[in-house]
Amino acid sequence: MASTTSSSLEQIIGKQEMTWVTRVLRSQTFWVIVAIICACIYLSLAAPNSFPTLKNFYNITRNFTFTAIIALGMTFVIITGGIDLSVGSTLCLSSMVLAVTMHNGASLELGIVYSLLSGLAVGLFNGIFVAYLKYPPFVVTLGMLSIARSIAMVVSANQTLFQFGPDHSRLLALGGGATFGISNPVFYTVILALVVGFVLRFTRFGRYVFAIGGNEHAATLAGLPVRGVKVAVYCVSSLAAALAGIVETGWLGAVTTNIGTGMELQVIAAAVIGGASLVGGAGTALGALVGAALLEIIRNSLGLLGINAFWQGAFIGSAILIAVAFERVQQLRSRD
Amino acid sequence: MPLGLMRLPILELNNISKHFGAIHAVNDVSLSLEPGEVVGLMGDNGAGKSTLVKMIAGNFPPTAGQIRIEGQDVHLAHPVAARRAGIEIVHQDLALCNNLTAAANVFLGREARKGVGPLSVLDYPYMYKKAGELFMELKSETRPRDLIKQMSGGQRQAVAIARTMLSKPKVVLMDEPTAAISVRQVAEVLNHIRQLRDQGVAIVLISHRMPDVFAVGDRVIVLRRGRKVADKRIKDSSPEEVTGLITGAIEQVA
Numbered sequence: 001m002a003s004t005t006s007s008s009l010e011q012i013i014g015k016q017e018m019t020w021v022t023r024v025l026r027s028q029t030f031w032v033i034v035a036i037i038c039a040c041i042y043l044s045l046a047a048p049n050s051f052p053t054l055k056n057f058y059n060i061t062r063n064f065t066f067t068a069i070i071a072l073g074m075t076f077v078i079i080t081g082g083i084d085l086s087v088g089s090t091l092c093l094s095s096m097v098l099a100v101t102m103h104n105g106a107s108l109e110l111g112i113v114y115s116l117l118s119g120l121a122v123g124l125f126n127g128i129f130v131a132y133l134k135y136p137p138f139v140v141t142l143g144m145l146s147i148a149r150s151i152a153m154v155v156s157a158n159q160t161l162f163q164f165g166p167d168h169s170r171l172l173a174l175g176g177g178a179t180f181g182i183s184n185p186v187f188y189t190v191i192l193a194l195v196v197g198f199v200l201r202f203t204r205f206g207r208y209v210f211a212i213g214g215n216e217h218a219a220t221l222a223g224l225p226v227r228g229v230k231v232a233v234y235c236v237s238s239l240a241a242a243l244a245g246i247v248e249t250g251w252l253g254a255v256t257t258n259i260g261t262g263m264e265l266q267v268i269a270a271a272v273i274g275g276a277s278l279v280g281g282a283g284t285a286l287g288a289l290v291g292a293a294l295l296e297i298i299r300n301s302l303g304l305l306g307i308n309a310f311w312q313g314a315f316i317g318s319a320i321l322i323a324v325a326f327e328r329v330q331q332l333r334s335r336d
Numbered sequence: 337m338p339l340g341l342m343r344l345p346i347l348e349l350n351n352i353s354k355h356f357g358a359i360h361a362v363n364d365v366s367l368s369l370e371p372g373e374v375v376g377l378m379g380d381n382g383a384g385k386s387t388l389v390k391m392i393a394g395n396f397p398p399t400a401g402q403i404r405i406e407g408q409d410v411h412l413a414h415p416v417a418a419r420r421a422g423i424e425i426v427h428q429d430l431a432l433c434n435n436l437t438a439a440a441n442v443f444l445g446r447e448a449r450k451g452v453g454p455l456s457v458l459d460y461p462y463m464y465k466k467a468g469e470l471f472m473e474l475k476s477e478t479r480p481r482d483l484i485k486q487m488s489g490g491q492r493q494a495v496a497i498a499r500t501m502l503s504k505p506k507v508v509l510m511d512e513p514t515a516a517i518s519v520r521q522v523a524e525v526l527n528h529i530r531q532l533r534d535q536g537v538a539i540v541l542i543s544h545r546m547p548d549v550f551a552v553g554d555r556v557i558v559l560r561r562g563r564k565v566a567d568k569r570i571k572d573s574s575p576e577e578v579t580g581l582i583t584g585a586i587e588q589v590a
Binding site: 201202203204207210211213214215217218219221222223224281282 | 415416419427429430431432433434435436440444445447449456457458
């Protein structure tokens with residue numbers, strides 16, 4: 001009796017509705033990866049002298065990191081069913097804080113600390129309004145979109161900064177340098193993605209983020225610290241935006257108050273293309289990377305193929321709609 | 337109660353009342369539950385069933401009266417306090433996360449982890465194994481790795497019930513567990529209730545469905561306008577009598 005019970009228990013525990021092959025085939029992220037590979041093959045054939053070159057590879061991998069870093073942070077917010085429209089302005093604010101403090105003689109390390117603190121302050125503001133004052137995330141972060149950029153203008157007197165004090169060259173190396181022929185921001189992005197993937201899958205915090213997005217009422221009844229987790233996810237999103245701001249400042253070597261304008265829409269597009277659901281409850285680190293990569297390849301390829309840059313928005317918009325179509329088809333099927 | 341069969345009641349309510357301003361939602365209700373007893377709690381809408389259950393579950397304190405668990409006075413100021421005292425609740429809407437697995441829902445808020453401090457990670461193998469054992473005890477075919485959104489109403493009930501079993505509870509409160517599921521699944525859920533009872537858990541079954549209460553209940557308690565109007569053994573009562581008590585056609589029985 002005992003042996004039959006335990007063996008059948010093992011079987012039940014091991015059983016799953018779908019095998020890993022069907023799960024992969026059903027995942028939106030997988031199909032976006034397929035689309036990226038197909039696009040790369042096509043571009044290599046269509047633009048053999050400009051696309052499959054080391055220089056272009058270097059550019060693509062660097063350019064996609066800024067969107068990817070923020071998308072990794074925003075994935076937490078989106079999984080809880082929220083949204084963060086303020087990330088573009090937060091990037092601008094934290095870049096300005098970094099530039100102004102370093103311009104006035106602060107070391108790189110100190111500048112980074114101030115910059116991250118400004119991001120954290122934005123995240124706390126957003127999170128407290130959403131979690132404790134029950135404001136809709138859209139409204140709070142829309143307000144912050146306006147506030148953060150305005151503060152950045154005040155802080156910098158709306159000037160362009162390109163002198164970063166004693167640690168000027170270290171900052172430029174941080175964002176604009178390369179290691180083993182790969183742009184430095186790529187390393188930060190990969191490390192961040194691994195951390196985000198780990199936190200989402202293997203920590204209790206990650207589990208709570210998914211639970212809140214799945215059923216906030218149930219999460220509350222189960223005694224989860226729902227409000228604390230919500231504040232934390234907005235802080236993560238803002239800190240990711242600040243990190244992207246630091247790296248981008250190092251790469252550009254100059255900061256204007258226009259930096260990051262409209263970036264929130266690109267980031268949300270990347271997350272959604274990668275499989276995050278705006279109603280909450282779904283999203284992955286890999287998805288955020290893949291979504292950001294697809295956007296960059298579209299942007300890059302239009303330039304290389306000589307297509308009018310005005311078409312970029314149409315291609316990106318179509319990519320969003322096609323990617324989400326996979327999810328819609330599955331939902332319609334399962335409803336039957 | 338015959339002296340030889342005297343057992344310590346696991347849950348006792350003594351003269352419990354709850355007033356919301358001028359509204360007397362629950363008035364002077366006393367009852368006691370023994371281990372392994374299934375008590376059907378019946379009454380029309382607004383009779384005070386939910387209010388009574390919410391006090392036991394720690395959602396709000398009674399205006400007057402005492403709650404005792406195994407003879408000890410308890411003050412259940414918060415749902416977590418009730419849970420620590422051994423009282424678990426299955427909510428009417430089940431309160432499950434559709435996007436998580438059965439095992440994740442069973443362990444929601446009580447995740448098993450391995451490792452130390454901030455480095456501790458979710459212990460997936462243990463949670464799958466333990467959830468599988470609980471489903472097996474319930475004789476449910478629910479599989480720990482399946483997502484809630486792929487499950488039938490009966491399987492979802494099994495997950496909600498398994499969640500209460502995680503902490504070896506003394507009392508399980510079930511709010512309309514058979515209200516929104518098919519006939520075949522009702523039989524499944526009633527079996528889960530019997531499995532739970534056989535482990536010595538006292539169960540309060542709030543239900544509008546007379547056949548369910550008569551199928552698994554040992555006793556039936558009827559509330560009307562906040563007062564207890566009947567507390568009878570199922571075998572000494574009948575659906576007709578209980579209907580009369582709920583509607584007020586029968587005033588009160590001992």
